[in-house]
C-alpha cells in the first residue's frame with residue numbers, strides 16, 4: 001500500500017530513526033511466521049514503551065494504516081503475516097519483567113519478554129507460569145496471550161486465560177485501557193482480560209500483563225505407557241481423566257508417529273500402535289499414591305508396558321521421544337497441513353477412527369499426536385510435493401476433518417488460533433448471531449479496522 005512520507009516521518013519522530021525499518025529487504029524478514037506464508041509490510045517499527053505504542057496506533061488510526069503486532073513470529077496460522085501491507089509493530093524490544101510479587105503470587109511483564117525468561121524469573125522465587133508452549137525459548141508473552149497458547153501442562157494448570165489476572169493495552173483508536181485486577185478474585189465489570197486473550201491482535205495491543213503464578217511442584221514423575229492398539233490407549237486417557245489425580249501432562253503419539261520417529265531418529269521405538277507420555281507432579285508426600293492411581297487407570301487389556309523415569313536424566317530421555325516428532329515430521333513431509341483440533345477426551349477413539357477413514361478415503365497420510373488430556377490432538381495431513389493434486393485433495397480432506405471434529409462436539413483450534421489459516425472455516429463452528437456480535441465487538445475496539453485486518457473473523 002502507499003504510505004505517505006509524512007506518516008513515516010511522524011512515526012520516526014515518535015520512536016526514533018533507529019527503531020524504524022523501511023528498506024524492502026529489511027521489511028521482508030518481518031513478513032512471515034511459522035505458517036510459511038509471507039507478505040511484505042511497508043514499514044517495521046520497534047516500540048519499547050506503552051506511550052510509544054499509543055502514539056503509533058494513534059497515527060495509524062489517523063492515516064488508516066493497517067497495524068500488525070508481532071512478537072517473534074513463531075505462530076503457525078499466519079496471524080502476523082501483513083496481507084494488506086501496512087506497519088509491523090514489533091514488540092521484541094519491549095522485554096522487561098517489571099515486578100515479581102511472591103506474597104500475592106503475581107508477576108508483571110512487558111509483552112516482548114520470552115516465555116522462558118518468565119519461567120526463569122519466576123523460578124527464582126519458587127514459582128512458575130503454567131502456559132508452556134514447546135517454543136517457550138523463542139516465543140513472547142504477547143504472542144502467548146494473543147493466541148492463548150499453551151502446552152502439555154494445560155491439562156492440569158490451564159491456558160493463559162486461566163493464568164492471567166489483568167492487562168494494560170491500547171485499542172484501535174490509540175486509547176489505553178486496563179483490564180482485570182491484581183488479586184485472585186475480582187468480578188467488577190465485564191471480563192475484558194479473557195476477551196483480549198486469544199484475540200490475535202485484532203482488538204488491542206497488549207503492552208503489559210499481570211500473570212498469576214503457581215508454586216513449583218516438589219517432584220515430577222514421568223511414565224511411558226505403550227499400547228497394542230489405539231482404542232485401548234484412548235480408553236486409558238478417559239480412565240486417567242476420570243480419576244481424582246490430574247496428571248501434569250498426558251501426551252499421545254499414534255502408530256504413524258511411532259514409525260516416523262523410529263525411521264528418522266536414533267531413538268529405539270517399540271512395535272506398538274500408541275504411546276502415552278504421562279507426568280505427575282506435586283508434593284513428595286503422597287506422590288507414590290498418585291503414581292499408583294494413574295498407573296492403575298492406565299492399565300487395561302491393551303497395555304504392553306509401562307516404564308517409570310527414575311531420575312531427571314531418564315525423564316529427559318523419555319521426553320526425547322515426544323520432542324523428536326517435529327523434526328521427523330519436517331524430514332518426512334516438508335509440506336503438511338498441521339491442525340490442532342480438540343474433542344472431549346471420551347470422543348478421542350471416535351475421532352481417531354474417523355481420521356483413519358478420511359486418510360484412506362482421500363489417500364492422504366495423517367499423523368496424530370498431542371495433548372490427549374485436553375483432547376487436543378495435532379492432526380498432520382502429509383502432502384507429497386511431487387504429486388500435483390495432493391494439496392487440493394488434502395484441502396478437501398481438511399474440510400471433512402473439521403466436520404468430523406464438530407460432529408464430535410469439538411472445536412477447530414485448541415492453541416494455535418485462527419489467523420489466516422482457519423478464518424474461512426470458523427462459521428462452521430460459530431453461529432451467525434454470535435459471529436455478528438463478535439464483529440460488533442471488533443468495531444467497538446477498532447472502528448477503522450486497522451488492527452490486524454483480514455485475520456481471525458471471516459469477511
Ligand SMILES: Cc1cc2nc3c(=O)[nH]c(=O)nc-3n(C[C@H](O)[C@H](O)[C@H](O)COP(=O)(O)OP(=O)(O)OC[C@H]3O[C@@H](n4cnc5c(N)ncnc54)[C@H](O)[C@@H]3O)c2cc1C
Pocket residue numbers: 033034068069070071072073074075076079080091111132133134135138139140141142143144145146147148149150151152200201202204205206207326415416452
Ligand atoms: C517449534 C514450535 C513449537 C510450538 N509449540 C507450541 C505449543 O506447544 N503450543 C502452542 O500453543 N503453540 C506452539 N507454537 C506456536 C507459537 O510458538 C505460539 O503461538 C506463540 O505463542 C507465538 O508467540 P510469538 O511471540 O512468536 O507470537 P507471534 O507469532 O509474533 O504473534 C502471534 C499472534 O499474537 C499477536 N500478538 C503478538 N504480540 C501481541 C501483543 N503484545 N498484543 C496483541 N497481539 C499480539 C500477533 O499479532 C499474532 O496475532 C509453536 C511454534 C513453533 C515454531
